[in-house]
Amino acid sequence: DEQTLPYYDDLRFMSELVNSQSLDKLNPEDYSAIYFAGGHGAMYDFVQDPRAAQWILAMTKMQKPVAAVCHGVAALTNQALEIDDQVFVEGKTVTGYTNAEELHVGHSDHVPFLLQDRLQRLGANFGEAGPFQSHVQLEGRLLTGQNPQSTKELAETLADMLLGEAE
Numbered sequence: 108d109e110q111t112l113p114y115y116d117d118l119r120f121m122s123e124l125v126n127s128q129s130l131d132k133l134n135p136e137d138y139s140a141i142y143f144a145g146g147h148g149a150m151y152d153f154v155q156d157p158r159a160a161q162w163i164l165a166m167t168k169m170q171k172p173v174a175a176v177c178h179g180v181a182a183l184t185n186q187a188l189e190i191d192d193q194v195f196v197e198g199k200t201v202t203g204y205t206n207a208e209e210l211h212v213g214h215s216d217h218v219p220f221l222l223q224d225r226l227q228r229l230g231a232n233f234g235e236a237g238p239f240q241s242h243v244q245l246e247g248r249l250l251t252g253q254n255p256q257s258t259k260e261l262a263e264t265l266a267d268m269l270l271g272e273a274e
Contacts, residue, residue, distance in 0.1 A: 135165035145178040202244040
């Protein structure tokens with residue numbers, strides 16, 4: 108949108124994104140929250156990355172926000188999050204890219220699983236709005252957004268949460 112478009116032309120900002128550090132070189136104690144962005148790659152990378160799971164568990168233990176949007180919500184399905192047979196998302200209300208959205212864009216054959224199905228199979232309560240409408244779910248310090256249209260709302264909700272703590 109008009110608010111974010113200038114960032115694409117900001118060489119310093121884009122350089123920071125391209126040269127971001129790996130989670131294993133950072134300490135969760137130094138951060139106020141973690142935000143997992145979407146994209147189909149998240150369905151492969153976040154699900155299998157033990158560092159992503161370690162950060163989710165560390166942030167949760169420190170009662171710091173964990174946010175994820177669109178396909179980035181797949182990070183919450185990482186098997187390394189299962190502790191003592193307790194699945195991280197079990198009983199939690201979350202959202203993420205829906206089956207209907209995946210089918211609509213014709214990518215259901217390009218992902219290893221349908222995110223909505225996997226979250227529900229793991230015992231999550233899946234909340235959703237209509238396809239491609241902004242929708243954010245809050246479950247304590249866990250914030251999830253349904254799709255790319257939810258990115259701004261999720262970021263603003265997370266910022267409000269963090270700013271509310273600063274007061």
